[in-house]
Amino acid sequence: MKHGVSPDTFPPRSHEAKRVSVVDAAASVFCREGYAGANIDLIAAEAGVSRQTVYNHHGDKEKLFVAVVRDLTERCNAGIFATFATFPDQPTNLEADLVAFAVRMNRNCICNRDGRFLRKLIQAEGERYPELFAEWREQGPGRTWSALAARFARLAFAGHLSIGDPDVAARQFLALVNAELQITFMLGGVPTEEEVLRSATNGVRTFLGAFGRKKSPAGKQAALVHA
């Protein structure tokens, strides 16, 4: 409690705490209202600072926006790679392990505040800031997908999967695992824990149906648990 960086309570916050408070509020407002619709006064109010402080810290609206995107990108990438560290490289139960991994991925990187905000900003303003989002693309999906592909290649090498192209498999894994959440994402909603689990379960099953080593000679897929 040295610096008193408690949530948003009354006691005054430090210089740096205000900076992040402003960036956080700005992320929220930019997402809700769009870049053009975002109002600096509203951001300041939501951050609990005066308008002048916003300008002192970030110069102008555009610089603030760039700071927001960079901040979100950085945190999201950190989250993604942290989650990758939990990939089941030596699975005991491949299906269960992959489902758990997919759920973690969704919960910690895609459905959380940062993930939703960053996605929306990219979709809404990506075309207006080509170089900014090119940067995101290289550091985010670029690295992310290769890293995931490498994990799958390893699983295949170890005999757990039968994969043609690991890059394709990685992209399809992510697509499958989120297949049932698309509409919720589109409208900016947050899926429930149960929806995430169901989508991941169904997705991993299909993934393993296509890429898994057939071990059980019986019927390959019982009725899906989660309708």
Next chain:
Amino acid sequence: MKHGVSPDTFPPRSHEAKRVSVVDAAASVFCREGYAGANIDLIAAEAGVSRQTVYNHHGDKEKLFVAVVRDLTERCNAGIFATFATFPDQPTNLEADLVAFAVRMNRNCICNRDGRFLRKLIQAEGERYPELFAEWREQGPGRTWSALAARFARLAFAGHLSIGDPDVAARQFLALVNAELQITFMLGGVPTEEEVLRSATNGVRTFLGAFGRKKSPAGKQAALVHA
């Protein structure tokens, strides 16, 4: 050529032609600039009419926006169901037929002007107009997915596929077929014909790997053609 409804050339256009011209231009500008950033003067200029004409036809900015979304929704749904009519109910070569269907779907419904615009408007402004997009959701994805699920159920019944839950299969089919186009979509870009084909080919292969009837007892998947 009765009414001279040629593209955007000099000759004057009819009353109705101007209405659609305004809606089209508005769709373009709303997508590019966002609702708040869209400027009526710019829309008028892009439509080749005066600002007053925009107001005469549509009342105010918000009504114009609603008209745009309804228009796009209607046209997209029409395109989707027209494309569904070409679903391979009696496939001769299941893989090739599904790939061709997926490519048609992408080209005519998802990657075309209307599809891209509608998607972006939903993502950017969906939260601001809950009832408008709820309507889209019911008439669009709601019907779309059941219709596609029904087609897959039929294929399964006819012995071409081995499916647990047709609704899940339908969603996963769409997810797989677009798996490699996600980032392009996110940034508002238009994938090339080749990218669409590659994504569809890889997606259908995986789909059949999971849901297809195993006929060739040999290795189930050669190296993917399109890397």
Next chain:
DNA sequence: ACAAATTTAGACAGGCTTGTCCAATTCGTC
């Protein structure tokens, strides 16, 4: 406790946008 740095509230100019009004012009139709 004191000095420096930061924050605040408010006023302010400048610019942009929406939506209205109107007179002059053009269009479609008979």
Next chain:
DNA sequence: GACGAATTGGACAAGCCTGTCTAAATTTGT
């Protein structure tokens, strides 16, 4: 060719937003 409807261009008020400036209050470091 003439009439009514639609369109145009421009002026206009009202409101909102950004970004700057100031003087007073507050916080921080020492």
